[in-house]
Amino acid sequence: MLSINTNVGAMIALQNLGAVNRELSEVTRRISTGLKISSVKDDPATWVIAQGQRAEMKSLNAVTGSLQRGQSIVDVAISGGETISDLLSQMKEKMLAASDPSLNASDRAAISADYVALRKQIDLTASNAAFNGVSLISSGSSGNVRALANAAATDSINVDHVDLSTTGGLLSGTLADLTTVTAADLTNLDNALKGVNGAVAKLGTGSKALDTHANFISKLQDTLEASIGRLVDADLAKESARFQALQVKQQLAIQALSIANQQPNLILQLFRN
Structure with a gap:
């Protein structure tokens, strides 16, 4: 039935054009951001998993910092201990x-x-072999290293x-x-030297x-980052091909809408002599 009040063909063409435009907008977002899931609306379950892993990665930054501080403290103490060992060797000679x-x-x-x-x-070496105010070989018993080993802070490397001073037990x-x-x-x-x-x-x-643990944490962060990428990153090769196809579908939808809008004009042919 031909009608000037209701153009069913135009409505169908308009619906198809709207669907193509929405899909094209989604592909454009993925191409511009590089993400297939950039919002919780895209995929709530995957977004929650990815956010959890991002929080884990940020927590591991604190673990890395704690391990690095521990490394610095221990390395300074080792330098002091090696110096004291050399001094004891000279004392033995004397x-x-x-x-x-x-x-x-x-x-x-x-x-x-x-x-x-x-x-x-x-004693001078033992008291000055400190990093950030912490010494592992000074007189007394303070200055232990308790470096974080995981993001939950449930494990540590101790x-x-x-005491390597002359008043210590050794x-x-x-x-x-x-x-x-x-x-x-x-x-x-x-015996003291030993x-x-x-x-x-x-x-x-x-x-x-x-x-060793600092290297492991670094590799763990890389693995987590790759895992998050597999969950949320867009495949730009596929998105590019899809973008090209949607542009063609958009043009066709516009052409179909144009044709559908011309159909009411055919009614005028019925009233011509």
Whole structure:
């Protein structure tokens, strides 16, 4: 039926044109943002998952920062511990030299002065081997490392404090000077050196653990980022092809609407002589 009041063909063409325009607008958004899901309206379930993973990634930034601070503290302590080990080796040399019974008093006093200076240097090193105010080898028992290991803060990588000063348990048995030297004194110093080396080795183990976990967290963040991308990123090759096809459909829909709008004019032909 031909009617000038109701143009069914035009309504159908207009509906199709509207649908194509909406789809074209969606594809344009995906191309411009690079995301197939940029809003919760696009896919609520996937958006929630992606947001959760983004929050996890941001939390891992704090974990990385904590691990890096721990690495710096431990590495500074290791440098101090290695220096103290070297100082103890020099002290052992001085002690062995002072044990020579053929030395006169002035020679022994000179060697003792060097020994005392080295011993003081140990305390100076232990008290200054700190990062951001935290030292793992200073006098006392404060300054432990408790680095975050996960985003939930339920695990940590721990590196404990060890006193490498001359008042600590490892070095308190060493002589204050070399006025008199016995075989037992040499043994005590040798034990102190072994103890310091063992403590520095433990610090090295802690540093390696922090390094390894920091590398893992970095890889975990990369994996999470890739996983989020698979969920929300648009395939621009497909979107480009779709964009071209929709442009053609849009032109065809416009042409169909134009044809449908011309149909009422055919009624005039019925009234011509």
